[in-house]
Amino acid sequence: xxxxxxxxxxxxxxxxxxxxxxxxxxxxxxxxxxxxxxxxxxxxxxxxxxxxxxxxxxxxxxxxxxxxxxxxxxxxxxxxxxxxxxxxxxxxxxxxxxxxxxxxxxxxxxxxxxxxxxxxxxxxxxxxxxxxxxxxxxxxxxxxxxxxxxxxxxxxxxxxxxxxxxxxxxxxxxxxxxxxxxxxxxxxxxxxxxxxxxxxxxxxxxxxxxxxxxxxxxxxxxxxxxxxxxxxxxxxxxxxxxxxxxxxxxxxxxxxxxxxxxxxxxxxxxxxxxxx
Amino acid sequence: xxxxxxxxxxxxxxxxxxxxxxxxxxxxxxxxxxxxxxxxxxxxxxxxxxxxxxxxxxxxxxxxxxxxxxxxxxxxxxxxxxxxxxxxxxxxxxxxxxxxxxxxxxxxxxxxxxxxxxxxxxxxxxxxxxxxxxxxxxxxxxxxxxxxxxxxxxxxxxxxxxxxxxxxxxxxxxxxxxxxxxxxxxxxxxxxxxxxxxxxxxxxxxxxxxxxxxxxxxxxxxxxxxxxxxxxxxxxxxxxxxxxxxxxxxxxxxxxxxxxxxxxxxxxxxxx
Numbered sequence: 195x196x197x198x199x200x201x202x203x204x205x206x207x208x209x210x211x212x213x214x215x216x217x218x219x220x221x222x223x224x225x226x227x228x229x230x231x232x233x234x235x236x237x238x239x240x241x242x243x244x245x246x247x248x249x250x251x252x253x254x255x256x257x258x259x260x261x262x263x264x265x266x267x268x269x270x271x272x273x274x275x276x277x278x279x280x281x282x283x284x285x286x287x288x289x290x291x292x293x294x295x296x297x298x299x300x301x302x303x304x305x306x307x308x309x310x311x312x313x314x315x316x317x318x319x320x321x322x323x324x325x326x327x328x329x330x331x332x333x334x335x336x337x338x339x340x341x342x343x344x345x346x347x348x349x350x351x352x353x354x355x356x357x358x359x360x361x362x363x364x365x366x367x368x369x370x371x372x373x374x375x376x377x378x379x380x381x382x383x384x385x386x387x388x389x390x391x392x393x394x395x396x397x398x399x400x401x402x403x404x405x406x407x408x409x410x411x412x413x414x415x416x417x418x419x420x421x422x423x424x425x426x427x428x429x430x431x432x433x434x435x436x437x438x439x440x441x442x443x444x445x446x447x448x449x450x451x452x453x454x455x456x457x458x459x460x461x462x463x464x465x466x467x468x469x470x
Numbered sequence: 471x472x473x474x475x476x477x478x479x480x481x482x483x484x485x486x487x488x489x490x491x492x493x494x495x496x497x498x499x500x501x502x503x504x505x506x507x508x509x510x511x512x513x514x515x516x517x518x519x520x521x522x523x524x525x526x527x528x529x530x531x532x533x534x535x536x537x538x539x540x541x542x543x544x545x546x547x548x549x550x551x552x553x554x555x556x557x558x559x560x561x562x563x564x565x566x567x568x569x570x571x572x573x574x575x576x577x578x579x580x581x582x583x584x585x586x587x588x589x590x591x592x593x594x595x596x597x598x599x600x601x602x603x604x605x606x607x608x609x610x611x612x613x614x615x616x617x618x619x620x621x622x623x624x625x626x627x628x629x630x631x632x633x634x635x636x637x638x639x640x641x642x643x644x645x646x647x648x649x650x651x652x653x654x655x656x657x658x659x660x661x662x663x664x665x666x667x668x669x670x671x672x673x674x675x676x677x678x679x680x681x682x683x684x685x686x687x688x689x690x691x692x693x694x695x696x697x698x699x700x701x702x703x704x705x706x707x708x709x710x711x712x713x714x715x716x717x718x719x720x721x722x723x724x725x726x727x728x729x730x731x732x733x734x735x736x737x738x739x740x741x742x
Contacts, residue, residue, distance in 0.1 A: 267652045294654025305649025309667040318663050322654015329659050371649070378653050 217244045218281060220382060220414050221266065225275035227438075228261050235261040236438045238275055243382075243414050248405050250425040250446070251418040253435035254458050259418040262435070263384045266416065267299040280381060294322030298380035300371045300404075302387045308360035312351075315359050315370050316342040319377030345373040349403065365396040372403055383407060385417035389424070397421070401428045422449050528712030538714060541702065546721045549698040552616060552688040556623025557681045564628035567593055568635030574665055575657050589632075597629025605691045619691050619698070623684050634676055635669075642668040671740050678733030685725050 219242035227238040236258040251259045264270035277284045279296045287293045306315045313336050346352045349369040389397035405428045408415045425432050426446040434441035434457045573586035605622035612618050647664045692698030706714035
């Protein structure tokens with residue numbers, strides 16, 4: 195371990211003061227960019243996110259949202275620029291324990307292992323902390339089962355704890371993924387289209403749960419989604435991406451029909467729920 | 471610091487050429503073999519037709535005398551024991567080698583690729599020699615012992631299982647693996663919590679298929695002189711006791727059907 199691990203308790207590390215006297219950003223992207231062959235997935239991008247912020251990423255498919263989230267999650271290395279999370283260069287953080295304490299990713303249901311029982315998928319949130327032997331033993335007989343149970347009961351699906359994950363509905367699976375994040379307890383929660391496959395009521399619930407996790411913790415949430423109403427309801431800021439280039443970075447109140455039409459390339463006015 | 475698999479470029483054009491060359495060789499071999507048949511003399515030699523008729527008529531009925539059934543049962547049991555031991559050993563060797571050959575352990579880098587390539591070579595060597603050849607080799611070393619059959623099955627089957635398992639472990643959906651990585655899982659933990667559970671149903675299914683093949687192989691291999699179904703078949707054949715041969719063959723079919731039934735039950739209980 196080359197660096198002292200940051201504290202596991204989210205929000206417990208706010209003691210150090212930033213050099214400029216302002217609020218120290220929790221995400222600091224300095225010109226990060228990424229290309230796949232000739233395709234520029236992400237043009238050099240500068241932005242910061244402060245603690246407590248809830249940032250929505252909007253933009254059409256292929257606009258670089260997923261690429262950006264994967265870079266922020268440390269799963270993809272940017273070609274250029276440098277990314278600082280909690281004031282530490284990501285390239286110097288050890289993957290595994292250190293990185294997983296700072297940042298966690300949730301995808302549209304796809305991040306669960308369908309064949310495992312729910313409890314194992316939730317406990318996977320502890321893999322960054324557990325050693326290999328403990329991880330192996332837990333597959334045979336679940337360790338820290340109470341933690342998984344508590345998280346699942348907070349989400350209202352404690353009765354599913356021993357079900358095979360593939361038997362759960364989409365909304366239930368998304369809760370399992372959130373339960374995993376609760377056990378991982380990262381400071382920054384990244385969500386890649388977390389509600390795109392859910393009905394409106396389920397989508398509302400899931401976003402409430404996700405953004406609640408941040409209010410608990412002074413961390414930050416960055417989520418890609420399309421629905422302007424949900425963005426206005428749950429987020430404090432919205433970043434627009436198109437073809438890998440930042441289009442706007444505004445409060446959700448300014449997300450008007452013409453702004454959206456320009457972002458998504460509509461000719462007509464943007465109907466409120468068409469993105470669902 | 472990244473555990474994402476780098477995209478593996480495939481030499482498409484060269485691969486295609488190699489394949490075309492292989493196809494040509496195979497077609498040439500087929501043409502040559504058909505051309506080399508001596509059509510003028512007939513395919514079945516004189517008296518062959520009668521022998522075939524005798525053989526098939528002996529099926530009605532096969533030898534069902536209690537004494538011979540007991541012998542067939544004992545031979546079947548011997549064959550099953552050989553197959554179970556062989557396939558078990560093949561799994562014990564093949565699974566870890568398959569994991570290494572998949573390159574899913576350890577951080578990306580030259581050393582991981584070198585290990586994977588070396589293991590793949592070893593697996594190819596093990597499976598490129600047929601189990602009967604291994605059996606003949608081992609008989610010279612160990613004599614007529616059960617160990618010969620067990621090892622002769624275990625080695626090539628470990629090569630096949632390792633090869634197939636390495637591919638199954640790599641061909642799982644990537645998103646759940648990314649999910650585990652973002653939870654801080656190392657490659658070994660991604661293997662335990664992601665690759666293995668997702669690949670397990672197919673790995674099991676293929677293992678059962680190989681077990682089935684193992685039973686046939688164990689039966690045939692006792693032709694070299696080790697007790698088992700093949701040994702008894704050979705003895706009965708030498709004495710032209712076709713109804714006994716049929717009894718033994720029916721036992722072999724029953725064994726394969728039993729394994730098939732068992733594997734269906736296990737797969738159903740896994741819900742796949």
